[in-house]
Amino acid sequence: MPGDFGLEILWEDCAVLLNKSILVLGDLHIGLEGDLARSGYRLIRLHRKMLAKTLDLLDRTKADKLVLLGDVKHSIGNPTDNELYQLEEFFLNIPVKTKVVLGNHDGGLKDYLASWGIDFSPSAGYMEDEFYLFHGNAKPREEAKDAKLLIACHWHPTVRIKDKRGVIYQERVWIRVPTTLGPDLLMLPTFNDLLGGADIEDIHETWFRIEEAEIFLTDGVFLGKYEDVVTHR
Ligand SMILES: [Fe+2]
Numbered sequence: 001m002p003g004d005f006g007l008e009i010l011w012e013d014c015a016v017l018l019n020k021s022i023l024v025l026g027d028l029h030i031g032l033e034g035d036l037a038r039s040g041y042r043l044i045r046l047h048r049k050m051l052a053k054t055l056d057l058l059d060r061t062k063a064d065k066l067v068l069l070g071d072v073k074h075s076i077g078n079p080t081d082n083e084l085y086q087l088e089e090f091f092l093n094i095p096v097k098t099k100v101v102l103g104n105h106d107g108g109l110k111d112y113l114a115s116w117g118i119d120f121s122p123s124a125g126y127m128e129d130e131f132y133l134f135h136g137n138a139k140p141r142e143e144a145k146d147a148k149l150l151i152a153c154h155w156h157p158t159v160r161i162k163d164k165r166g167v168i169y170q171e172r173v174w175i176r177v178p179t180t181l182g183p184d185l186l187m188l189p190t191f192n193d194l195l196g197g198a199d200i201e202d203i204h205e206t207w208f209r210i211e212e213a214e215i216f217l218t219d220g221v222f223l224g225k226y227e228d229v230v231t232h233r
Pocket residue numbers: 027029070071103105154155156
C-alpha cells in the first residue's frame with residue numbers, strides 16, 4: 001500500500017489524508033440508529049460520536065478541507081426529520097470547507113447541503129489534487145484514468161472470519177485493487193463502525209476484478225491477497 005505520493009492512510013480511523021491537507025472519509029450513514037431502533041436496538045446520537053471523531057481527525061491532521069465520500073445519511077429516499085436534525089448538527093459544527101460526493105443513500109439532500117454551505121458532487125466523482133474521489137454506485141468518469149489513485153466508499157468491505165468454535169464475525173477491511181480504468185482503486189472501510197458490510201466475495205463490478213485485490217485490516221496489517229483470504233478461511 002503506498003505511503004508516498006501525497007497519500008497518508010489513517011488505517012484505524014478509516015480515513016485518508018491527501019497532500020497533508022484534505023481529509024477524506026465516507027459511509028457515515030447518519031440516522032442509522034432510526035433503522036436499528038425498529039429492530040429493538042436503542043442507540044442514540046451516533047452522529048455526535050462521528051462528529052467528535054471527525055473533529056479529532058481534523059485537529060490531529062491539521063487538514064483544511066473535508067471530503068465525505070457519500071452515504072452521509074442512512075435512508076435512501078428523502079431525509080427524515082431526525083436525519084435532518086442530525087445532519088445539520090454535524091455539518092454546522094465542521095470548521096473547515098466541506099464537500100460531499102453524493103452516495104446512493106443521499107437522496108433529497110442537495111438543497112439542504114447548499115443551505116448549510118456544503119459543496120457537493122455527483123456519485124461519479126471528481127478529481128481532487130490528482131486523486132479521483134467518487135462513490136462506488138457510479139462508475140468513475142473518463143478523466144479518472146489520469147489520476148494517481150481512485151478512492152471510493154460504497155462497498156462497506158468486510159471479511160468474514162470463522163473461529164475454531166465456528167463463530168463467524170466480520171472485520172472491516174481496506175481493499176486495493178487494479179482497475180480497467182488505469183489507476184488502482186482504494187476502497188475505504190465505513191467510517192460508521194456499526195454498519196454491516198459486504199464480504200469480499202460479494203463485491204462485483206465490471207471494471208475491476210475483486211480476485212486481484214489486496215486486503216488489509218483496519219490496523220494496517222496485510223491480511224493477504226483475495227485468493228489466500230478466501231481459500232484459507
Ligand atoms: Fe454506504
